[in-house]
Amino acid sequence: QVQLVESGGGVVQPGGSLRLSCVASGFTFSNYGMHWVRQAPGKGLEWVAFLRYDGSNKYYADSVKGRFTISRDNSKNTLYLQMNSLRAEDTAVYYCAKDFWSRYFDCWGQGTLVTVSS
Amino acid sequence: DIQMTQSPSSVSASVGDRVTITCRASQGISSWLAWYQQKPGKVPELLIYAASSLQSGVPSRFSGSGSGTDFTLTISSLQPEDFATYYCQQGNSFPRTFGGGTKVEIK
Numbered sequence: 001q002v003q004l005v006e007s008g009g010g011v012v013q014p015g016g017s018l019r020l021s022c023v024a025s026g027f028t029f030s031n032y033g034m035h036w037v038r039q040a041p042g043k044g045l046e047w048v049a050f051l052r053y054d055g056s057n058k059y060y061a062d063s064v065k066g067r068f069t070i071s072r073d074n075s076k077n078t079l080y081l082q083m084n085s086l087r088a089e090d091t092a093v094y095y096c097a098k099d100f101w102s103r104y105f106d107c108w109g110q111g112t113l114v115t116v117s118s
Numbered sequence: 119d120i121q122m123t124q125s126p127s128s129v130s131a132s133v134g135d136r137v138t139i140t141c142r143a144s145q146g147i148s149s150w151l152a153w154y155q156q157k158p159g160k161v162p163e164l165l166i167y168a169a170s171s172l173q174s175g176v177p178s179r180f181s182g183s184g185s186g187t188d189f190t191l192t193i194s195s196l197q198p199e200d201f202a203t204y205y206c207q208q209g210n211s212f213p214r215t216f217g218g219g220t221k222v223e224i225k
Binding site: 035044045046047050059060061062095100101102103104105106108109110111 | 119150152154156161162163164167168173205207209210212213214215216217218219
């Protein structure tokens with residue numbers, strides 16, 4: 001079955017950096033676009049970034065553009081999110097999600113918590 | 119960016135009730151809309167895509183309708199396991215955007 005496992009979250013000071021990873025299994029990773037979606041504590045869902053199956057197209061939310069970079073290594077079935085210049089408002093659970101119909105999200109990881117605090 | 123507005127933000131209902139949640143897009147999105155269910159402490163799950171298509175494994179008491187800017191999620195007979203928060207999401211354009219959520223609570 002499809003499985004997505006995120007890692008790399010933790011506590012970081014404002015202005016710091018983190019790199020999240022998402023290891024995929026149970027499907028042909030190199031055939032699917034992938035997303036990052038986040039959820040601040042007690043809040044709703046916010047889409048963060050998308051990367052096409054072949055890495056050719058990337059899209060970002062305005063709130064993270066210029067600070068976050070999405071990438072993938074299809075040989076390792078792994079999706080990444082490099083997060084720089086972190087702010088308190090970036091505190092959230094970060095989910096990786098598999099693209100469905102090039103428009104939706106049909107499988108989600110369990111998430112990794114990022115806390116930005118001094 | 120396309121803004122998605124859900125109403126109500128919360129609803130209290132009893133087992134067996136019919137529940138309707140509305141989602142409005144700030145501009146037309148054809149039928150490129152999905153609904154997700156998220157239970158407390160759990161990961162969101164895709165219920166409905168393309169406004170009215172039921173995702174595999176989702177009970178038939180869930181249904182979706184609408185096109186353009188106005189959409190509806192209906193639970194025909196609420197079950198105990200349906201108490202959760204529901205989100206709509208537009209797939210028409212980037213950035214993808216979600217509604218603020220509707221919490222379905224026990225009456």
